[in-house]
Amino acid sequence: MGEEVSENDLTDCEPLYMFTEKIQLLKEMAFDLISQERKKDFKKI
Numbered sequence: 001m002g003e004e005v006s007e008n009d010l011t012d013c014e015p016l017y018m019f020t021e022k023i024q025l026l027k028e029m030a031f032d033l034i035s036q037e038r039k040k041d042f043k044k045i
Helices: 019-044
Strands: none
Touching: none
């Protein structure tokens, strides 16, 4: 039932997968998209 955990399983994968950078990129993309949509809505008025 129990699996052994090796020291390699506990390494920090953050630098390898760049999670922080990807999250920041998604935030910037969402901000840009929302800004563009708001500008479109404002021009309609």
